[in-house]
Amino acid sequence: MFKINLAIAIATLSTAVMAEELRPWEAEVELGAIATSGNTETTSLHSKVDVKQNLQKFRNEYILSSLYKKDEVLQDDNTKTKEKTADKYLVSAKSAYLLEANKPKDENKSSYLFGFVSYTQDEFGAYRTYETVALGYGDWIYSNETVNWFLEAGPGYFRGEKVVETDNVDEPYILEDESGGLVRLASELQWRFSQTAVFKQIVSVEYASDNTRVLSETSVAASITNAMQMKVGFAVASDSKVAPGKEKTDTTTSATLVYKF
DSSP: HHHHHHHHHHHHHHHHHHHHHHHEEEEEEEEEEEEEOSSSOOEEEEEEEEEEEESEEEEEEEEEEEEEEEEEEEOOOOEEEEEEEEEEEEEEEEEEEEEESSSSSSSGOOOOEEEEEEEETTTTTSSSEEEEEEEEEEEEEEEEEEEEEEEEEEEEEEEEEEEEOSSSSSSEEEEEEEEEEEEEEEEEEEESSSOOOOOOEEEEEEESOOOOEEEEEEEEEEEEEESSEEEEEEEEEEESSOOSSSSEEEEHHHHHHHEEO
């Protein structure tokens, strides 16, 4: 009887662990805010929602992120006013079809075919809007209990509205449409260097004749509780061809709380 009960307990525990690893839905909500007053007045808000859907043959991911910032700006008459200096939104979705889901290996580490779409709206960036669609193949370069690293690549298409400044006071800028084929490369490295801390590096490169866009996010997250983390991140967004007067690279440093459920 003891052996039967032990076998039942082990089977139940194994089933629970598998269910936890392959939950149908996983989500992370990230939020960071800064407000200062006195000699310098600043308000900033960074948020991100990352939802993963785990199906038998598909792994889907949906991301929504935003950045809002308002700073005190010195005017020509030496007065100070608060002006919006950053207002950016990103929406993306990726669907991965697993090619080896029925093999006796970790289903989460299968090679896959993917479809990817993204839309960015940036009121103060070199491009007002930027849309990307890509298809391709992905696989895991290395995977064990502490390190997971995948790489994916494929062709696609982009459309963007480049901001071009003018000398017209009534119309200080115009939007110039760009579009064309591209090649997209993306990689994600995740290293759990302790029981409570994770290093993550995410990079994507979208190469096109009109523009090459590079997005990078480097972060370290430490667990506060089983469901909450403290995260420090550094993000880089770079465009190779921008209009005169615009910077090619934007960077964002953030400290946020992440809630996982």
